[in-house]
Amino acid sequence: MTFIKSKKINRQEITQRLSQYAIPELVQDKLLDFLEQSQNAELYRFNPRLMADHLGLDERLMFNLLAVSMREGLFTMNWEVQCPTCGFQGSYFNSLGHSRRRIICKGCEHSFEAHFDAHVQITFTVHPNIRALPKNLTNPADAIAAFVRKKEQDGEVKPVTAHELLTVQAFRDFFKSESLPEGESFEVRRVAILFTDLAGSTALYTRKGDPNAYDLVREHFAILRQVVDSSKGAIVKTIGDAVMAAFTSEAQALQAAIQAQYEIEQFNQSRKLPEYDRLSLKIGLHAGPSLYVNLNERLDYFGSTVNTAARTEGQARPGEIVFTDAILNAPGVGDLLAKYSLENSEVQLKGLEGKTRLWRLCPKPI
Numbered sequence: 522m523t524f525i526k527s528k529k530i531n532r533q534e535i536t537q538r539l540s541q542y543a544i545p546e547l548v549q550d551k552l553l554d555f556l557e558q559s560q561n562a563e564l565y566r567f568n569p570r571l572m573a574d575h576l577g578l579d580e581r582l583m584f585n586l587l588a589v590s591m592r593e594g595l596f597t598m599n600w601e602v603q604c605p606t607c608g609f610q611g612s613y614f615n616s617l618g619h620s621r622r623r624i625i626c627k628g629c630e631h632s633f634e635a636h637f638d639a640h641v642q643i644t645f646t647v648h649p650n651i652r653a654l655p656k657n658l659t660n661p662a663d664a665i666a667a668f669v670r671k672k673e674q675d676g677e678v679k680p681v682t683a684h685e686l687l688t689v690q691a692f693r694d695f696f697k698s699e700s701l702p703e704g705e706s707f708e709v710r711r712v713a714i715l716f717t718d719l720a721g722s723t724a725l726y727t728r729k730g731d732p733n734a735y736d737l738v739r740e741h742f743a744i745l746r747q748v749v750d751s752s753k754g755a756i757v758k759t760i761g762d763a764v765m766a767a768f769t770s771e772a773q774a775l776q777a778a779i780q781a782q783y784e785i786e787q788f789n790q791s792r793k794l795p796e797y798d799r800l801s802l803k804i805g806l807h808a809g810p811s812l813y814v815n816l817n818e819r820l821d822y823f824g825s826t827v828n829t830a831a832r833t834e835g836q837a838r839p840g841e842i843v844f845t846d847a848i849l850n851a852p853g854v855g856d857l858l859a860k861y862s863l864e865n866s867e868v869q870l871k872g873l874e875g876k877t878r879l880w881r882l883c884p885k886p887i
């Protein structure tokens with residue numbers, strides 16, 4: 522029998538750190554047991570999806586729990602790069618600020634550009650202050666970490682990409698203070714972008730006065746934040762009273778748009794707002810490749826997919842959702858649209874070559 526090093530952790534201290542967040546006690550207990558009872562290798566560069574599976578937690582709940590745990594210093598996060606040619610996972614950076622797009626594989630010497638939704642994967646390691654792991658586990662080529670990766674490659678558990686984690690609101694908020702190195706950018710092959718704008722907000726401000734109008738606008742932001750989060754997306758930024766959000770799935774972006782129109786209508790009804798004071802959203806959606814960049818000290822998306830999404834929103838009338846063929850033809854979208862009628866038209870969008878076919882949907886309250 523091999524001697525097992527003590528795995529004692531300070532449960533009381535960790536509970537205290539987590540108590541300021543609304544984490545159910547049962548979930549806290551599961552996390553504490555995981556930290557205490559796991560083998561060393563299970564706490565080293567682990568896949569958060571594997572951990573969700575292990576703890577029997579919903580994946581999104583797991584991501585949120587990890588964001589909080591990172592903030593409280595329970596885990597460190599690794600940005601791991603997998604070579605598209607040989608599959609070797611030997612390069613990694615320990616923060617966004619140390620990331621670099623151009624990678625030379627240590628396995629096959631192939632030089633490639635790492636995409637955030639293909640080659641950059643996120644793993645976590647228990648923080649040494651919480652539980653110290655033996656030194657020999659810190660070798661990236663460690664056999665057990667390789668075993669975990671093999672399980673992923675065999676299709677049992679998919680790795681979590683950087684792009685997936687950056688469309689989780691809690692992580693976006695966590696990375697507010699972190700930025701890519703100067704001039705660095707990362708491609709994503711596919712991101713769904715949603716823009717909203719409040720119709721008639723200038724008139725609303727004039728009528729109600731700035732403070733009252735601002736209260737309404739803030740409440741509308743809270744509704745959108747909740748809707749976007751529950752559809753597995755993240756708000757990237759607000760511009761005046763407009764919102765830009767990002768999703769890994771087009772269907773989830775459209776789901777958020779439909780839900781947002783529904784919730785705003787509910788809000789109008791619950792407040793018994795007169796016709797002329799009712800909030801009304803214009804929403805536009807588009808999907809395609811994009812670049813992660815730093816803009817105005819924030820991790821943002823850049824390129825024609827974002828421009829097209831913004832222009833598409835500009836074509837929406839109050840209460841409408843307007844989207845492109847890229848959304849219409851994506852997996853899962855047909856099912857969402859089954860009960861709505863659509864109009865389509867070819868439109869010349871400002872700054873874009875040729876005409877773009879736009880689809881227009883006005884979801885009636887269910």
Ligand SMILES: [Zn+2]
Pocket residue numbers: 604605606607608609626627628629630631
């Ligand atoms: Zn390689």
